[in-house]
Amino acid sequence: MPIRLNVRCTAAQRAAGTEVGQKAAAAMIAARQNDGSAPAAPYTGSTQPGYWRPTGTGNGATPEWGKAKPFGIASSTQFRPAGPAGHTLMSTLLPNKAYADQVNDVKSLGGAASTTRTADQSTAALFWANDLDGTYKPPGQFFDHTQILSRQHGLTVAGNAKLFALTAFAMADAGVVAWDTKYQTDTDLWRPESAIRLDGDGNAGTTADPNWQPLSQDRNGNHFSPAFPAYVSGHATFAGAWAKATQDWFGTDQITWTATTEDPNALGVTRTFSSISAAATENAVGRVWLGVHYRWDGTGGVSAGANAAAYTSANRLKPNAAADWTKYEDLHNLAGCQEVGKRLVAEHRWTSYQCTQVQFPNPDHTLYVK
Structure with missing residues (x-):
C-alpha cells in the first residue's frame, strides 16, 4: 500500500526518486528471472482419502510456488513445519484421534449454518478472509496494517522503505514456505469441506x-x-511472518491500532487489536471459523512464517554498521542531535549514535553514527 506523505518535492528530487525506483525494480526483475515459480503442469490432486482434490474452484493454484527461489531465507524447505500433529504420512495421520478432533472442530465452528460459532467469530472470519479477486488478499491487508502502525509512529521516508521492505520479504518467503508445505509433502491435506462431506x-x-x-x-x-491444499494455511503463514517482522522492527508486541477490511462480505467492519500477536492469532484461527482450514493449519503456519521472518530480520536488511564513529551531520543543538540519532537507531538505519559539541559555548553538535 502506498504511503502518503505531506512533503513537497522539487522536480529534481522527483526525478531522482523515479530513477532510484526504476533501477530497484529492474534489479529485482533481473534477480527473479527463472526463479522456479513458473507453472509446470496442472495440479489435479488425488481421489484417495485425505489428499487434496478440487472442491469446485479449479485445479490447485500456483503449485510451483513452493519451489521458487526465496527472497531472504536460505531455502524453501528451511522452515517447513513438521506436519499435522507431527505426521508426515497420510497413512498415519488419518486414523489419529488428533485428526478427528481437528475435523470435528471446524465442522462445528466453520459451517455456514453453525450454531456454535459466535457472532464476533463470524465477523472476524470475514474480516480476515479477502480470498476474492479484487481484494488486497492477505499480504495487502497486512501492508495496510503496517501503514497504520507507520503513521502512528511517525516513520520517515527512509524508515518506511526499510520497514516495508522487511515485511515484504518476510511475507514473500512465507508464501514460499507455505506453498512448499502444501504441495511438496505427503500431507497435501484435503480441505475441511472434503473431509466432512466424504466418507472413507x-x-x-x-x-x-x-x-x-x-x-x-x-x-x-x-x-x-480456496483452490490449494489445507496444510499449512497461507493466511496464517503470512500472518506469522508479518507479526515477527513487525515486532522486531518496533521492538515490542504491545501496540494498539484499529483497521478495516476490503472483503466484500465485511465492508465497513473495523477491529481493534492491542498487540501484534493478537492480530496474527485472530487471522489464523479465523480460517477455522470461516470453515476452510483446520486449527493446526493456523498454528503450524504462524510458527513457520515467524521462523522465516526471524531469519530475514537477523540476516537481511540489517542496519548500517561501521567499525569507527562516522560523521552523519551537524545539528544546531544537543536536543536536535539526539532526536535524529534516536530516530536513526529506532528505524534500524544505524546501530548506535553519539552527539559531540562542536565548540563550547557554540550549541552546535555533530552527530556520529556506527
Missing part, C-alpha cells in the same frame, strides 16, 4: 455430512474453499 477416512471419530458448507463465500453468496 477410516477414522471412527468422524461422521460424514454431505450437506455441510463452509462459511466462506463469494460475492454472490456461494460457499467455497
Whole structure:
C-alpha cells in the first residue's frame, strides 16, 4: 500500500526518486528471472482419502510456488513445519484421534449454518478472509496494517522503505514456505469441506455430512474453499511472518491500532487489536471459523512464517554498521542531535549514535553514527 506523505518535492528530487525506483525494480526483475515459480503442469490432486482434490474452484493454484527461489531465507524447505500433529504420512495421520478432533472442530465452528460459532467469530472470519479477486488478499491487508502502525509512529521516508521492505520479504518467503508445505509433502491435506462431506477416512471419530458448507463465500453468496491444499494455511503463514517482522522492527508486541477490511462480505467492519500477536492469532484461527482450514493449519503456519521472518530480520536488511564513529551531520543543538540519532537507531538505519559539541559555548553538535 502506498504511503502518503505531506512533503513537497522539487522536480529534481522527483526525478531522482523515479530513477532510484526504476533501477530497484529492474534489479529485482533481473534477480527473479527463472526463479522456479513458473507453472509446470496442472495440479489435479488425488481421489484417495485425505489428499487434496478440487472442491469446485479449479485445479490447485500456483503449485510451483513452493519451489521458487526465496527472497531472504536460505531455502524453501528451511522452515517447513513438521506436519499435522507431527505426521508426515497420510497413512498415519488419518486414523489419529488428533485428526478427528481437528475435523470435528471446524465442522462445528466453520459451517455456514453453525450454531456454535459466535457472532464476533463470524465477523472476524470475514474480516480476515479477502480470498476474492479484487481484494488486497492477505499480504495487502497486512501492508495496510503496517501503514497504520507507520503513521502512528511517525516513520520517515527512509524508515518506511526499510520497514516495508522487511515485511515484504518476510511475507514473500512465507508464501514460499507455505506453498512448499502444501504441495511438496505427503500431507497435501484435503480441505475441511472434503473431509466432512466424504466418507472413507477410516477414522471412527468422524461422521460424514454431505450437506455441510463452509462459511466462506463469494460475492454472490456461494460457499467455497480456496483452490490449494489445507496444510499449512497461507493466511496464517503470512500472518506469522508479518507479526515477527513487525515486532522486531518496533521492538515490542504491545501496540494498539484499529483497521478495516476490503472483503466484500465485511465492508465497513473495523477491529481493534492491542498487540501484534493478537492480530496474527485472530487471522489464523479465523480460517477455522470461516470453515476452510483446520486449527493446526493456523498454528503450524504462524510458527513457520515467524521462523522465516526471524531469519530475514537477523540476516537481511540489517542496519548500517561501521567499525569507527562516522560523521552523519551537524545539528544546531544537543536536543536536535539526539532526536535524529534516536530516530536513526529506532528505524534500524544505524546501530548506535553519539552527539559531540562542536565548540563550547557554540550549541552546535555533530552527530556520529556506527
